[in-house]
Amino acid sequence: MSSPDVPTRGPARSGPYVITGILLTIAIVVPLFVPAYSVDEPRWVGMPFFYWYQMMWIPITSALVGVSYWLVIKEDRRRRESVRGLTSPGEER
Amino acid sequence: MSGMALPLAAPDRPVNVVALTIVIFLFVLVAVLGFVAARWRRGEETGLHSLDEWGLGGRGFGTWVTWFLLGGDLYTAYTFVAVPAAMWATGAVTGFFAVPYTIVLYPIVFLLMSRLWSVSHRHGFVTPADFIGGRYGSRSLTLAVAITGIVATMPYIALQLVGIKAVLTVLGLGSSENVLLTDLPLIIAFVVLAAYTYTSGLRAPALIAVVKDLLIYLAVIVAVIYLPIKFGGWDPIFNSAEAKLGATNPATGKPTGVFIPGAASYSAYWTLALGSALALFMYPHSITGVLATKSRNTIRKNAAVLPLYSLMLGLLALLGYAAIFAGTVPVDLNGAINPQLVVPQLFLDQFPAWFAGIALAAIAIGALVPAAIMSIAAANLFTRNIYVDLIRPDATPRQEAHVSKIASLVVKFGALVFVIAMDQSAAINMQLLGGIWILQTFPAIVAGLYTRWFHRWALFGGWAAGITYGTIAAYNVVNPVTKAHFGGSIAAIPGTDTQVYIAVTAFAINLIVAAGLSLLFHAMKLPDGEDITRNSDYGADENDPKVAQIEREHPLGESGASTF
Numbered sequence: 001m002s003s004p005d006v007p008t009r010g011p012a013r014s015g016p017y018v019i020t021g022i023l024l025t026i027a028i029v030v031p032l033f034v035p036a037y038s039v040d041e042p043r044w045v046g047m048p049f050f051y052w053y054q055m056m057w058i059p060i061t062s063a064l065v066g067v068s069y070w071l072v073i074k075e076d077r078r079r080r081e082s083v084r085g086l087t088s089p090g091e092e093r
Numbered sequence: 094m095s096g097m098a099l100p101l102a103a104p105d106r107p108v109n110v111v112a113l114t115i116v117i118f119l120f121v122l123v124a125v126l127g128f129v130a131a132r133w134r135r136g137e138e139t140g141l142h143s144l145d146e147w148g149l150g151g152r153g154f155g156t157w158v159t160w161f162l163l164g165g166d167l168y169t170a171y172t173f174v175a176v177p178a179a180m181w182a183t184g185a186v187t188g189f190f191a192v193p194y195t196i197v198l199y200p201i202v203f204l205l206m207s208r209l210w211s212v213s214h215r216h217g218f219v220t221p222a223d224f225i226g227g228r229y230g231s232r233s234l235t236l237a238v239a240i241t242g243i244v245a246t247m248p249y250i251a252l253q254l255v256g257i258k259a260v261l262t263v264l265g266l267g268s269s270e271n272v273l274l275t276d277l278p279l280i281i282a283f284v285v286l287a288a289y290t291y292t293s294g295l296r297a298p299a300l301i302a303v304v305k306d307l308l309i310y311l312a313v314i315v316a317v318i319y320l321p322i323k324f325g326g327w328d329p330i331f332n333s334a335e336a337k338l339g340a341t342n343p344a345t346g347k348p349t350g351v352f353i354p355g356a357a358s359y360s361a362y363w364t365l366a367l368g369s370a371l372a373l374f375m376y377p378h379s380i381t382g383v384l385a386t387k388s389r390n391t392i393r394k395n396a397a398v399l400p401l402y403s404l405m406l407g408l409l410a411l412l413g414y415a416a417i418f419a420g421t422v423p424v425d426l427n428g429a430i431n432p433q434l435v436v437p438q439l440f441l442d443q444f445p446a447w448f449a450g451i452a453l454a455a456i457a458i459g460a461l462v463p464a465a466i467m468s469i470a471a472a473n474l475f476t477r478n479i480y481v482d483l484i485r486p487d488a489t490p491r492q493e494a495h496v497s498k499i500a501s502l503v504v505k506f507g508a509l510v511f512v513i514a515m516d517q518s519a520a521i522n523m524q525l526l527g528g529i530w531i532l533q534t535f536p537a538i539v540a541g542l543y544t545r546w547f548h549r550w551a552l553f554g555g556w557a558a559g560i561t562y563g564t565i566a567a568y569n570v571v572n573p574v575t576k577a578h579f580g581g582s583i584a585a586i587p588g589t590d591t592q593v594y595i596a597v598t599a600f601a602i603n604l605i606v607a608a609g610l611s612l613l614f615h616a617m618k619l620p621d622g623e624d625i626t627r628n629s630d631y632g633a634d635e636n637d638p639k640v641a642q643i644e645r646e647h648p649l650g651e652s653g654a655s656t657f
Binding site for chain 2: 005006007008009024025027028031032033034035038039040043045046047048050051054055057058059061062063064065066068069072073076079080
């Protein structure tokens, strides 16, 4: 295209993205590895392991995604400030 | 059960007056909210006369509204009815996979959706097919994505009606003799829904979702605390489920269901979860919810907090087992057993009528939110990618909004006819196929967010191959009892015994064909379409200038590029 490609963000540092990638991979792969939890015992308040273990992964995934959010937002902000100078009104609410 | 022996002989259910009154009261309340929503955060100068306003709620929903909107959009009434129904009927593989499905969903959403938001915000894309058109410059691929989206959404809307119908049946509305009387409440509910969607657009379901979600949380939390106490803990509930699902089904000679999946079911279980998770955010109604958010990272923040709904869904699934212990008998109007009625019936049997009324209202209202969003999403696809692209390229935003409003009425009317005129199982079969089909748009959309390596015609070829395989494979699944086709969504990978979700096999075929043809087409130097997006677009945030604005400030650009 002929209109200039004005960068919206500066260059990325790989660190936060690599860590985020690892956290999210854990959150996807572990809950899908059925052989690890396809058993009845130990039961917890009467629930077979199969059921409570999977439910337990809901808050864990939520936390992993939450940490990823924090890492990515911090890096995102830094990249934007590096191209915009000090004008950064784009704070997330 | 003896129900099978006396078809049509079942006496009509008595009407539960208290529960029905509460359901009607809450329904009227949300209808009023739906109309009032038209005035909520309204753009002063345009009113609702553009797709951004009518179809995307002004593109300004923050974290809270989005949480309720997407929660109401993704966890539909049909989910609330069908997941416990599947648990009650056949157990973990067909029912509880919904839990890992809605777990792995959110890391995937986190990874993909903010890029789609950014490029769509920058270019004013309203639908996923808009993005495909801008990225690949291919009319056939755009049309393929748009039509797949519309066709996959239609039966999904119809199933929301099935959810309402389950509630109405249990409440005693309807009789086996008078068909018109049976469907009248459903028709009234849908006409009201169509009216406020027409006037308020996406704002209506956004506002109603708040009420609906609070009611659902209330109903589920009370039920999962109260019922186990009443039944003597989770132990007897799970034991009775284990006994029922392990018993031999006389029709097939195999166990009735699966309590804990054995090694043979592992691949079916995880592919169902993964395939459904990959497919969900390819549905137009999910993308509508994403594009209606205010900023790039609103959807990411929501990916961390939306799993609360998954927890609720998991607990609700277990109510299917509670119904096994309670001996709930879900008898339909024709006297046959209908698993879909099991959760509404459980609430009516076990709770005081006023509380059952709240729970049933939550399910019925829960159908209205996704039905509204789905019809808006399908209407936007029709308007942007069929009407504007093929018929009226010079349509103004006002005309677009007008066409979309009309289309939303047509879509809802179609769904209503679907449910009333055809067998309920037709809607369920179509929804099963829809899930397989919509996943075939994944390679074009998601690969496009990261790379232009895939050739546009190769992606079209992959899409066609995936749809073809998926449809044939689903047709060939035969229900062991009724001998009907489209008997399920699990089939062996061709040439092996490994049972997997058909959509995932079709997806793999799709990817292989798309990659192979891309290599071939690049080697043949076939023309690549024009790409109007730039790398910077994929990281843009709410305060970055939109393309139309850049073009104004740098008037060197070709005007053709900013038509989206």
